[in-house]
Amino acid sequence: MFEKVLIANRGEIALRVLRACRELGIRTVVVYSSADADSLPVRLADEAVRIGPPASRRSYLNAAAIVEAARRTGAQAVHPGYGFLSEDADFAEICADNGLTFIGPPPQVMSALGDKSTARALMLEAGLPLPPGSVQTLPTVEAAAEVAAGIGYPVIVKAAAGGGGRGMTVVRRPADLARAYARTRAAAQAVFGDDRVYVERYLTDARHVEVQVLCDAHGAGVHLGTRDCSVQRRHQKLVEEAPAPGLSAATLDAIAATALRGVLGVGFTGAGTVEFLVDDEERFHFLEINCRIQVEHPVTEMITGVDLVHEQLHVAAGVPLRLRQSDVRPHGVAVECRINVEDPARGFAPTPGRLTRFTPPGGPFTRVDTHGHVGYVVGPHYDSLLAKVAVWGPDRTLALDRLERALDEFDVDGPGVRTTIPFVRRVLDDPTFRKAAHTTALVDRLLAASAPAPPPPPPRAAGRPCRPAAVAAAPPAARPAPRSDSLDHQPGRTR
Amino acid sequence: MTAESATSAPSPNGGRPGHEEVLTGLRRHARQLVDELAGPVRRVRLRSGDTVLEVEWHDPVGAVPAPRPAALAPAPVAPPPVAAGPVADGRSVVRSPMVGTFYRAPEPGAAPFVAVGDLVRPGQVIGIVEAMKLMNEVTADRAGRVIELLVGDGQPVEYDQPLVAVETL
Numbered sequence: 295m296f297e298k299v300l301i302a303n304r305g306e307i308a309l310r311v312l313r314a315c316r317e318l319g320i321r322t323v324v325v326y327s328s329a330d331a332d333s334l335p336v337r338l339a340d341e342a343v344r345i346g347p348p349a350s351r352r353s354y355l356n357a358a359a360i361v362e363a364a365r366r367t368g369a370q371a372v373h374p375g376y377g378f379l380s381e382d383a384d385f386a387e388i389c390a391d392n393g394l395t396f397i398g399p400p401p402q403v404m405s406a407l408g409d410k411s412t413a414r415a416l417m418l419e420a421g422l423p424l425p426p427g428s429v430q431t432l433p434t435v436e437a438a439a440e441v442a443a444g445i446g447y448p449v450i451v452k453a454a455a456g457g458g459g460r461g462m463t464v465v466r467r468p469a470d471l472a473r474a475y476a477r478t479r480a481a482a483q484a485v486f487g488d489d490r491v492y493v494e495r496y497l498t499d500a501r502h503v504e505v506q507v508l509c510d511a512h513g514a515g516v517h518l519g520t521r522d523c524s525v526q527r528r529h530q531k532l533v534e535e536a537p538a539p540g541l542s543a544a545t546l547d548a549i550a551a552t553a554l555r556g557v558l559g560v561g562f563t564g565a566g567t568v569e570f571l572v573d574d575e576e577r578f579h580f581l582e583i584n585c586r587i588q589v590e591h592p593v594t595e596m597i598t599g600v601d602l603v604h605e606q607l608h609v610a611a612g613v614p615l616r617l618r619q620s621d622v623r624p625h626g627v628a629v630e631c632r633i634n635v636e637d638p639a640r641g642f643a644p645t646p647g648r649l650t651r652f653t654p655p656g657g658p659f660t661r662v663d664t665h666g667h668v669g670y671v672v673g674p675h676y677d678s679l680l681a682k683v684a685v686w687g688p689d690r691t692l693a694l695d696r697l698e699r700a701l702d703e704f705d706v707d708g709p710g711v712r713t714t715i716p717f718v719r720r721v722l723d724d725p726t727f728r729k730a731a732h733t734t735a736l737v738d739r740l741l742a743a744s745a746p747a748p749p750p751p752p753p754r755a756a757g758r759p760c761r762p763a764a765v766a767a768a769p770p771a772a773r774p775a776p777r778s779d780s781l782d783h784q785p786g787r788t789r
Numbered sequence: 790m791t792a793e794s795a796t797s798a799p800s801p802n803g804g805r806p807g808h809e810e811v812l813t814g815l816r817r818h819a820r821q822l823v824d825e826l827a828g829p830v831r832r833v834r835l836r837s838g839d840t841v842l843e844v845e846w847h848d849p850v851g852a853v854p855a856p857r858p859a860a861l862a863p864a865p866v867a868p869p870p871v872a873a874g875p876v877a878d879g880r881s882v883v884r885s886p887m888v889g890t891f892y893r894a895p896e897p898g899a900a901p902f903v904a905v906g907d908l909v910r911p912g913q914v915i916g917i918v919e920a921m922k923l924m925n926e927v928t929a930d931r932a933g934r935v936i937e938l939l940v941g942d943g944q945p946v947e948y949d950q951p952l953v954a955v956e957t958l
Contacts, residue, residue, distance in 0.1 A: 328949060344889050344947040357889045358921045359948070366888075366945045 295611050296320050296371045296395070300364045301335065303375030304354060305665045305681065307587070309336035313371045314603035323367045325360055327353035329673050334665045341367050348675040354378045357385045361392050371395035371610055373603075377677070380586040381408050381457065397610040399563050399585050406560065407583045411454040411492050417580045420559040422552055425571065425579040427494025429687035435475045441493045442471055450496040451475055453482035453489075455584070459529025460485060464496050499733045501572040502526065503538045503578065505553035507596045508605050510615040511563045515548040518598050519624045521590060525721055529643065529739045532714065533721055535629040536597050538572075539690055539730035545576045557583065565606045567593075571734075589632065592661055592684040596628035627693040630684035631721075633664075633704070635672045637712035646674045647711040655703035659686040659696060672711065680706070682711065690730065698722055880936065882951035883929055889920030891952060893942040901942075903953065907935045915953050918946060933957040 300323040301311050308324060312335055315322045324339035329348035336342045343363040346353030353359070355378055364372060372394050374380035383405035386396040398404060406415045411431045418424055426445040431454050432438040442449045442465070451474050453461030461482045463474040475491065483489035501524045509515035522538035523531045537546060553568035567588050569581040591602050600617065609615070636642040648671045654662040664681035665674075672680060683700050687693030701715055701722075720740055726732045812859035885891065893901040893916050903915050910928040919926045940952050 343888060344949060353948075358923075360919045364886045784831045 295613075298323060298340075298367065298369045299371045299373055299607070300325065300360070300369035300394075301339070301368065301373050301375065301399075302360050303373070303378055303380075304330050304333065304335065304356065304676065306663045306679065307375040307377075307589075308333075309338070309665050310663055311603055312338055313374060314601065314607060315373075317601075317606060320607070323363065323369045325354075325363045327675075329675050334667065337656065343367065348673065350378065350676065357382075357388050360385075361388055361394065364389075364394050365392065369394070371397055371607075373397045373606070374586065376586045376589060376758045381584070383408060395610050397412060397564065397606055399566065400561065403561050403563070404585045407562075407585055408457070409454050410452060410456060410582055411490065413583055414492070414580070416560055417556050417583075420556045422556050422580040423578060425494045425497065425581075428492045431490035431492050432475075435472050438475045438491070438493050439468070439471055442468065445493075445495045448496040448498065449493050451478045451491050451493055453478060453486060453491050455482060455486035455488035457584075459526070459531075462529065497571050497573055497579070500524075500573050501538065501541075501736060502531075502569065502581075502734055503541070503549060503568045503572045504567045504588075505550045506588075506591070506602070507554055507557050507562070507566050507568060508600075508602070508609070508615065508617070509557060509563050509566070510609050511612055512614050513558070514615045515554055515558050515562070516615065516617050516619045516622055517554045518594050518600060518602075518622055520546050520550060521593055523590060524732055524734045525727070525736055526734055526771065527741070531590065531632065532737065533629065533631045533718060533727075534593055535627065535690075535693075536593040537624055537627070539627075541572065541576060545572070545578070549578050554580075556580070564609050565602050569681075589679070589682065590630055592663060592682060593628035593630045596659075596661065596684060596686040597624040597626055599623055599625075620739070624687055626688045627690045628684055628686045629690075629693045629697050630682050631697065631701070631718040632679055632714070633681040633683060633706075633718070634678040634714045635680050635711060636678050636714055638714055638717035639712070642714070644678045645672065645710055645712045646678075647708045648672075649706060649708045649711065651705050651707040653703075653705040654681060655683060655700035657696075657700065657703070660700050661685070662700075666706070672708075694722055808830075863904075879957050881931065881933065881955050881957055882939070883915055883927060883953045883955060885918050885946040885948060885950045885952055886927060887918055887920050887925060888948055889918040889925070889946060891940045891942070891944050891946045892917045892919060893938065903934050903935050903938075905938060909933060909935060909955060929953075929954060929955060931955070931957060 295318060298321040299315050301308050302325055303311070304326065312322050312324065321340045321343045323343060324335045325343050325345045326333065326336050326347050327346050327350070327637045328344065330336060331344065337547040343366070345359040345363055357379065360372065372389050374397065379385040380398065381404060383401040386398060386401040386404060389396040390401070411429070414424055415429050418429060426440045430440060441707060444510070448464055449467065451463045451465060456462060461478065463478045465471050465474045478491050479489040482491060497648060499767065504521050504523060506521065507515060508518060519536060520538040521534055521536045523534045525531065525533035549570055556567055556568060565587050567584040569584070570578045571581055572578045586724050587602060587606060595602055635645055637645050648667055652666050652670065654664055661684045662681055666680050670676045675739060683697065683704065685693055685696040685700055687696050698719070701719055703714060706713055719729055721736070724736065724740065727736060799945060840916045842906070895917065903909060909915060910932050911930060913929050914926045915929050916927045918927055935953055937954035940946055940950070946952065
């Protein structure tokens with residue numbers, strides 16, 4: 295096992311990785327930007343190296359500075375977390391060139407799967423079902439129009455280099471295709487430096503179901519069951535659960551087995567996620583593969599008892615997988631919600647500021663992953679995720695009741711600070727969601743309904759009155775959401 | 790000044806990158822450099838055989854971009870001189886623009902760039918920070934007299950670490 299690992303990330307995931315290292319007796323180096331000098335990961339790390347200014351382009355995305363910090367501290371491996379350089383094949387190569395182990399799949403696997411169009415072709419070869427659409431990227435608007443006409447509207451134009459919910463545009467009518475095609479290409483060029491796009495059928499009433507896989511460097515692999523991430527706003531997930539509810543056991547098994555076959559066929563190693571869309575007839579279609587630990591990994595850990603970050607470290611150190619498929623026995627239901635520092639009443643605009651109150655929930659079967667604390671300043675430089683609250687229950691009903699109880703306890707506030715807690719509560723209260731009959735259209739429907747009203751505080755026994763955290767009291771502004779396409783969610787947007 | 794980056798890194802797919810692929814990467818890299826570095830650009834030269842990218846500025850910016858495979862995520866490009874905050878009355882510090890190793894002289898055995906008591910002018914080189922085998926010049930941002938060398942020769946430094954204290958005149 296490694297003696298020292300460098301964590302090339304920040305916030306809650308840096309803390310998550312640091313904890314795993316501690317538990318395995320590995321010393322930690324945290325690299326940080328000036329904006330994160332007072333953060334919890336920096337405080338808890340064995341060593342910390344300041345690598346740049348707040349702008350992530352010059353800090354968390356600065357491969358040379360990170361490698362330099364690793365060399366100086368004698369770290370043997372780099373854990374990239376999610377986002378930033380976690381799926382950057384060039385960075386993985388630079389690590390290898392400098393004798394560092396990149397904790398993730400081999401660079402060539404990452405670069406093949408990171409290109410959505412290549413990934414589609416590879417998975418088609420491996421026998422995975424794809425949504426109707428083009429396997430090749432489409433060089434002209436005429437070619438795109440032809441594909442779209444062939445598969446029928448609505449369609450979605452996607453950037454081959456896209457990811458993390460960025461670089462896609464839904465087109466409902468043929469008349470809108472030319473503009474959407476041009477816009478997606480231009481935006482993809484601007485954000486990813488690669489303007490190739492393809493077109494596939496847009497499944498409106500579908501579920502987003504994904505499979506967690508874990509493969510070692512010796513050709514063995516297991517899947518750890520499914521997660522449902524259908525509660526999304528603009529392709530950004532808000533609530534995630536494991537296993538995916540409301541699907542037959544046969545479908546769940548088929549999706550998981552198919553996913554594992556797909557990744558083993560391309561030489562994948564480490565922890566990864568295979569994403570699918572499942573339609574109302576339980577037909578599933580491959581979407582993409584993520585080559586990193588995901589934000590929502592805790593729900594899988596809670597139903598399987600497997601620590602995915604420990605496993606990532608073992609696999610990267612060359613240890614053969616100790617788990618066999620028969621050892622993976624998911625039990626119960628886990629649900630997680632993301633608490634972002636955003637104002638749901640104002641188009642989910644980020645609301646940076648200082649936290650004057652911060653008491654996350656506790657209690658049985660309740661896990662909170664957060665880097666927040668009283669006095670912490672949520673800055674404008676990085677994405678707005680502040681905490682993840684995940685709970686486990688023997689069945690879905692109890693898990694959801696437990697999550698509501700936990701959110702009631704969450705006390706977070708600060709001047710100008712708003713969170714997504716009130717909106718998550720609306721999701722949890724929604725009858726369709728309660729019945730597990732929801733699709734990816736749920737959030738849009740909730741937003742289209744009335745202006746968000748905070749749910750009445752639940753009756754509670756005597757004790758310290760606990761305000762629902764930071765209930766959005768601001769009147770809905772006339773201002774539209776900050777940006778109109780989903781290419782904006784770049785961590786480290788500096789403004 | 791001239792920044793040059795030459796590399797023959799294999800492309801991620803294991804093979805040699807194609808000519809077109811390399812040029813595209815170079816173009817992007819060049820655009821990035823031009824965006825990131827201060828001063829009007831005089832000339833940009835791209836070449837794909839052995840991958841050369843050269844950008845020439847009218848004004849010295851005291852920065853040399855690191856070599857990297859074409860089409861790579863951001864490389865350390867020294868910012869325009871770091872704003873030096875006053876430490877005490879009439880004292881300011883020159884800070885490190887990046888993580889690396891600090892050198893007080895251009896090469897082993899050579900005379901140091903500056904010594905205590907020297908007068909420096911804005912833009913004068915006071916030392917070098919080596920990162921990833923690349924030498925990055927660090928320059929003073931104002932006129933003054935060197936009153937203290939805060940980091941020894943060959944010592945590791947972090948981003949923004951004070952290197953030299955200057956008494957402003």
